[in-house]
Amino acid sequence: MARLIRTEKEVEGRYTEQWIVVEEDPLDRWPEGPLEVVGRPAARVDGLQRARGEARYTADLALPGMLHAAVLRSPHAHARVRRLDFAPALEAPGVRAAVGPGDCDVLVEEAGYQGAPVAALAADTFSEAQAALARVGVEWEVLEPLLDPDEAVSRGELIEEASRYERGDVERGLAEADVVVEAEYRTATVLHNALETHQAVCEWEGDELTVYISTQWIWGVRKDVAKRLGLPPDKVRVVCEYMGGGFGAKIDPGDHTYLAAELARRTGRPVRCALTRREENLASGNRHATVQRLRAGAKADGTLTALEGEFTMAVGWDGFVSSTAGPMKMLYGCENVRTVELGAKLTTGPNDAFRAPGFVEGTFGLERLLDELAAKLELDPLELRRRNGADADPVDGRPFSAKNLAECYRRAEPHWARRGEVRARSEGPWRRGVGLASQVWYGGGGPPSYAWVRVGSDGRATVLTAMQDIGTGTRTAMAQIAAEELGLPLERLSVSLGDSSRGPYAAISAGSSTTPSMGPAVRAAAADAARQIVEIAAQRFEVEERVLSLRGGRVVSEDGKSWALEDVTGLLEDGQILGKGSRGPNPAGMRVLTFGVQVAEVAVDVETGEVRVERIAAIHDVGRVVNPLGASSQVEGGIIQGIGHTLSEQRLLDPGSGRALTVTLDAYKLPTIADVPEIVTELLDVPDGHLTSLGSKGLGEPPIIPTAAAIANAIRDATGADVRSLPITREEMLRALREARERAYAL
Amino acid sequence: MTELLVNGGRHEVHGSVLTTLAEVLRGHLGLTGTKVACGEGHCGACTVLLDGAPALACITLLEAVGEREVTTIEGLRDHPLVDAFVRADAVQCGFCTPGQIVSAAALVRETPAPTREQVRHAMAGNLCRCGTYPKIEEAISTWQG
Known part of the structure; x- marks a missing residue:
């Protein structure tokens, strides 16, 4: 019977309450450790399609009669359109339609950042559309840019009201401290640069709109597009079969989707709107820069007595303020904490979620501060962290559903113990050292999410759910979970996803939530199908249901008899067995979080300021690991992105005009294969005993969180220099070395 | 009209002097395994072989391919x-x-x-x-x- 319950839902730290319907009785939890399929390394079920170039991405879609849009974007950081004349552009070869402010509400008259969309047109080919853009008559009134976040705050230019948090008494905590450290840390604006740019193809059939889109959330796009266009949601179909990376910036439909929909409506033809790489680096979102003014007080034994932070985020023209104070509130059991988060409204491109938004930046500041504190206390940095562990959520006292950070620290010891040997390998100008940093993040997922499982008479099964695989390997994880429950080898499973008209509602692929949200629904659907198979077999072979189970593609009886699955399902000929499942609630009154620690080894050339990362050991606890092979890839990918924003990536603006200088991939420095250190991944792989029948949490974000701080702390270990600004350019490295030398002379 | 040797087959293709090899492969020949991610030769997603040597299809003009055999991922x-x-x-x-x-x-x-x-x-x-x-x-x- 359906039970209606109220439960808490979390995405990237934003909690909401909602009603859900729970139909099934909870399933037994699987035992710990590798099972038949779950917990064992599996190559991706769609690996061949992707590797052979057969997978069709949104970028590869060519519909009959399809037109191509090009978008006129502001060349100025801040400007107003005085006059817009489409007439010459409409006469250009191939042009079919043009739209400006007033025609589509994503087009603006006041451009608040370079790249803000002002007008768009559709033509037979993309090059014709681009050529016609140059013929649009446009007159700009250039306005004053505002680029400095501190200046914006002092002028009161905030995106939203300041967010304040306080527990205990920070003044008392500081007064009781034996040691106080304070420092200012900065992180740069960094760009997602998924290799498939933001794009959509929109096609109208009558009053029904199909949106083919590179997205992290099929159902979110469906809901937003329907709402904005005034359509019933079931008139909007959203398709994303293969997706070329998102990292947080492809959650909303985006301006391009609304432009494609409007141009398609006007022309009666399908329209593609795809950002170029340069547009991608101006107008598709970014991780906002931060300025963090932090203070910590501690007793001589290392007990934290106070943590205080003022965080200013360079949000841009719009976008949300990422929770940069999160780690300071959540990571340590300090009684006295006060934070304020200020989101500066600037004439720069909008902030968007980027792999653990806020926590990457905030962990850099907090975990650097902890190492500066450890140095002053002459305490081992690992020991300092151990002494300040939180047994319950420090924010509201809730018990954790599971917390194994202490075990992560224990597993980090052998890596941490390499310090002496690593330092001893310093030679000439190259100084070597080891640093570590801890990680806290969400990642529990939540309801609602649904899946169906279809078993055919040939004994093969298909998982159907309208989720998306953005490259994380969730298609494979879902196949593994269903295979485990059905007792089938992985090769007898298919997964059909990526189309809102081909399966039920599914969760967002963000916030490290896909596997913990979808996995339990898929398992429940497979269990529903498995139950029906057992019931059919019991009747056909005249045995009791309770002695039957599904294993190795067979229905197995306790007395040793067994029948091939297809001998049972084959009875049905064209008939199918249909299972359905849904995601149940998260544990009431508990805090579901992920934890981990990374240990970095670096080499620093103290003459040139060159920094090389030589080794990173990553130890994370994300509950049960469904696919250890895919999981290690997630960890490596997170760390490599982390190395990028630690050492080389930053969006640079011309300080006078506010125009971006880093819009191409030769100017914006992504890590290459030559920048990758040795990476050692250790996942605890202990199911969270309170979280769903699966006990799995998400792994997309945790690995990127501590990387920058671990590297910067290793630099301190190697050289005694405190780097406080990301990326750690040679200038920053040499500045920190100079400061350390001056500090040494002064003593 | 240009003759292009791709993955062992001969194709007659049309293009202007500015048409790139990537446009021809993806648009005219339907060989979408060759991806375009930056369109200006910085990322390598469009890499194909010309007589066995790697080349960036997004900045290789059709006219410049000449007699060389093109091998894409499909080949x-x-x-x-x-x-x-x-x-x-x-x-x-x-x-x-x-x-x-x-x-x-x-x-x-x-x-x-x-x-x-x-x-x-x-x-x-x-x-x-x-x-x-x-x-x-x-x-x-x-x-x-």
């Missing part, structure tokens, strides 16, 4: 590297993967058992934002089984 689908990439999990979102495999195929044809440094040198022009690099190294070091 390398049965190369053992493809399986090696899948086995090693050197595929995340997969958008850069065809270009990676084409570059790797050129490398192992010259140097069947490359050193780590040779792999890093030959593959440094193929960006992967998902960070599959360690698995790419593994795939290239195990491609012969």
Whole structure:
């Protein structure tokens, strides 16, 4: 019977309450450790399609009669359109339609950042559309840019009201401290640069709109597009079969989707709107820069007595303020904490979620501060962290559903113990050292999410759910979970996803939530199908249901008899067995979080300021690991992105005009294969005993969180220099070395 | 009208003096395995072989190809590297993967058992934002089984 319950839902730290319907009785939890399929390394079920170039991405879609849009974007950081004349552009070869402010509400008259969309047109080919853009008559009134976040705050230019948090008494905590450290840390604006740019193809059939889109959330796009266009949601179909990376910036439909929909409506033809790489680096979102003014007080034994932070985020023209104070509130059991988060409204491109938004930046500041504190206390940095562990959520006292950070620290010891040997390998100008940093993040997922499982008479099964695989390997994880429950080898499973008209509602692929949200629904659907198979077999072979189970593609009886699955399902000929499942609630009154620690080894050339990362050991606890092979890839990918924003990536603006200088991939420095250190991944792989029948949490974000701080702390270990600004350019490295030398002379 | 030799077949294609090889492969011949991610020769996603040597299709003009044979990922689908990439999990979102495999195929044809440094040198022009690099190294070091 359906039970209606109220439960808490979390995405990237934003909690909401909602009603859900729970139909099934909870399933037994699987035992710990590798099972038949779950917990064992599996190559991706769609690996061949992707590797052979057969997978069709949104970028590869060519519909009959399809037109191509090009978008006129502001060349100025801040400007107003005085006059817009489409007439010459409409006469250009191939042009079919043009739209400006007033025609589509994503087009603006006041451009608040370079790249803000002002007008768009559709033509037979993309090059014709681009050529016609140059013929649009446009007159700009250039306005004053505002680029400095501190200046914006002092002028009161905030995106939203300041967010304040306080527990205990920070003044008392500081007064009781034996040691106080304070420092200012900065992180740069960094760009997602998924290799498939933001794009959509929109096609109208009558009053029904199909949106083919590179997205992290099929159902979110469906809901937003329907709402904005005034359509019933079931008139909007959203398709994303293969997706070329998102990292947080492809959650909303985006301006391009609304432009494609409007141009398609006007022309009666399908329209593609795809950002170029340069547009991608101006107008598709970014991780906002931060300025963090932090203070910590501690007793001589290392007990934290106070943590205080003022965080200013360079949000841009719009976008949300990422929770940069999160780690300071959540990571340590300090009684006295006060934070304020200020989101500066600037004439720069909008902030968007980027792999653990806020926590990457905030962990850099907090975990650097902890190492500066450890140095002053002459305490081992690992020991300092151990002494300040939180047994319950420090924010509201809730018990954790599971917390194994202490075990992560224990597993980090052998890596941490390499310090002496690593330092001893310093030679000439190259100084070597080891640093570590801890990680806290969400990642529990939540309801609602649904899946169906279809078993055919040939004994093969298909998982159907309208989720998306953005490259994380969730298609494979879902196949593994269903295979485990059905007792089938992985090769007898298919997964059909990526189309809102081909399966039920599914969760967002963000916030490290896909596997913990979808996995339990898929398992429940497979269990529903498995139950029906057992019931059919019991009747056909005249045995009791309770002695039957599904294993190795067979229905197995306790007395040793067994029948091939297809001998049972084959009875049905064209008939199918249909299972359905849904995601149940998260544990009431508990805090579901992920934890981990990374240990970095670096080499620093103290003459040139060159920094090389030589080794990173990553130890994370994300509950049960469904696919250890895919999981290690997630960890490596997170760390490599982390190395990028630690050492080389930053969006640079011309300080006078506010125009971006880093819009191409030769100017914006992504890590290459030559920048990758040795990476050692250790996942605890202990199911969270309170979280769903699966006990799995998400792994997309945790690995990127501590990387920058671990590297910067290793630099301190190697050289005694405190780097406080990301990326750690040679200038920053040499500045920190100079400061350390001056500090040494002064003593 | 230009004659183009692609994956062992001859094709008559039309293009202006500014038409790129990537446009012809993807748009005219339907060979969408060649991806375009930056369109200006910075990322390697569009890598194809011209007479066996890696080239960036997005900045190679059709007119400049001449008599050289073009090999795209579609012409390398049965190369053992493809399986090696899948086995090693050197595929995340997969958008850069065809270009990676084409570059790797050129490398192992010259140097069947490359050193780590040779792999890093030959593959440094193929960006992967998902960070599959360690698995790419593994795939290239195990491609012969």
